[in-house]
Amino acid sequence: MRERLARVTLMRLAEPGDAVMGRLVASCGPEAAVEQVRRRVLDLEFVRWFASTRRGRPAEGTGEADARLDRILAAWAARLEAADPAGDLAAGERAGARLVVPGEPEWPTQLDDLLDSRPHALWLHGQANLRFACIRSVAIVGSRAATPYGAHVAAEFGAGLSERGHGVVSGGAYGVDGAAHRGALAGGTPTVAVLACGTDVSYPSAHHDLFEVVRARGLLVSESPMGVRPTRPRFLVRNRIIAALARGTVVIEAAVRSGALNTAGHAVALNRILAAVPGPVTSDTSTGCHRLIRQGAATCVTTPAEMAELVGAIGSDLAPEPRGPVLPRDRLAPEVRRVLEAVPARAGAGPAVIAVEAGVDLETVLSCLGGLAAAGYVEKTSRGWRLCPEKPSSG
Structure with a gap:
């Protein structure tokens, strides 16, 4: 129980994906990390590690690194004063959510690939088991401002992959995310929505009904406590969880500047399979997909069967070759x-x-x-x- 309280506290102290806090927890454990912040005294070995990461940066020597670490520690300590881990646990229970921490049966071990950026814990709200839902899963991401083509393809991929026994992971946003979740709900496997806010916050608000169905037949996931509202940085940071949970990621419509490409970058860094769906060469919303394919970073896929073949076991889940009509x-x-x-x-x-x-x-x-x-x-x-x-x- 003490470790769970410490991890709930850490969710308040540091922003999601904070690798500095992640390294502190990895070096001494969550309870000791909270205690060091409370005392405002960090282990000497950790201080040396932090200084080593700053070497070689312009105008930042040992003194500058120490000052920077002091500012980070002061920010953590200020948040610690307002933290109420017991209250956060109670709020989660009232909302119907549950907390899962590393080492517990429901914790997906593939999240450990995030190393120092691994979440301290996750809030889950829904009927599905997160670990089982993600053992055989695909992340579907893409533009919020999806065209009718993109929304159609996302729904087809969501339904097709779910029918083939693959869980679908996405971010619950407008456009491609929402279409992928809806398509997956037509299949037989759970869909997982990773949020940039608390699981009790419906964002976007127009997806309130969608999230209710996902809770009933899948899972809402967040590393933020109840009541936390989304911010632009949190959208980008949560993308690492989407990429880490799934065996592969497919990008359906993405402009040159798109959060979906951020997810694609995490997938590549994590050595996950990356695929992209081509679109009309005249469409700006497919420019990012075409660039991923052209650079060789992503495999071109056009059907759910082709994506299932990419993430499936060797020799199984083979996609049929396209053939013309038999005359x-x-x-x-x-x-x-x-x-x-x-x-x-x-x-x-x-x-x-x-x-x-x-x-x-x-x-x-x-x-x-x-x-x-x-x-x-x-x-x-x-x-x-x-x-x-x-x-x-x-x-």
Whole structure:
């Protein structure tokens, strides 16, 4: 219980993704980290580590590093005075949320790949189990100002991946995020929305009903305490959790300056699979996707099956190769097709001429022509054999 209280306190002291606080916790544990902030005295080894990270920066020597660390410590201490971990736990319970911390059964161990930026704890609100929901999952991200094309593709990917047994992780925002969640809800696996605010805050407010359904059939996730409102930095920082939870990320519509590209960067840094869906070359909202593909950072995917193949086990989840329609003439024997190709479209030709053109003997031509005529491919005229008008040679 003491560790849980300490971690809830840390969620108030430092901003999400604060790697300095993350290193302090990693070096001495959450309870000792809170105590050091309370005493305003940090371990000497940690101070030396911080100074080493500042070396080589312009106009920042040991004295400047010490001053910077003093300012960081003062900010943590100021927040500590207002922290009420017991109150935060009670507020979470009242809201129907639950706290999960590293080492507990529901904690997804892939978050440990974030190292010093790993969340201290997570608030979860919903029926699904976070660890199980993310064992086999894909993150779908993209533009908030999605075009009808982007919203359609996101919904198709959400539904298609869910039908194939993949959980869908996204950020609950307008545009691609919302469409991906809605598509996933049509499938059989949970969808996980990682928020930049408390799980009791509906942001955007228009997604209040969507979040209610996600709570019932999936999970809302946040590293912020109850009541915390979103800020622009928190949107960007939460993207690392989206990328870390999933086995792969697919970007559907992203402008050159897009938060989705920030998620893509985290996916690459974490050695996760990254894919992108192409769009119209005239669309600014697909420029970021095209750049990822062109630079070789992302694999081009066009269907949920192709994304499932990327993140699936080797030899399984293989996507079918795109094929054109099978035409009736495709089922003809090779020899019969050769004879058919040799029959002229307009002017008739005799069997001997057709035999020379097809490169087969006369007996074979006569046999094939009879069958082709019965099937309606060719007809006999006064000038010889020709293709039937309703069966053009390009068919």
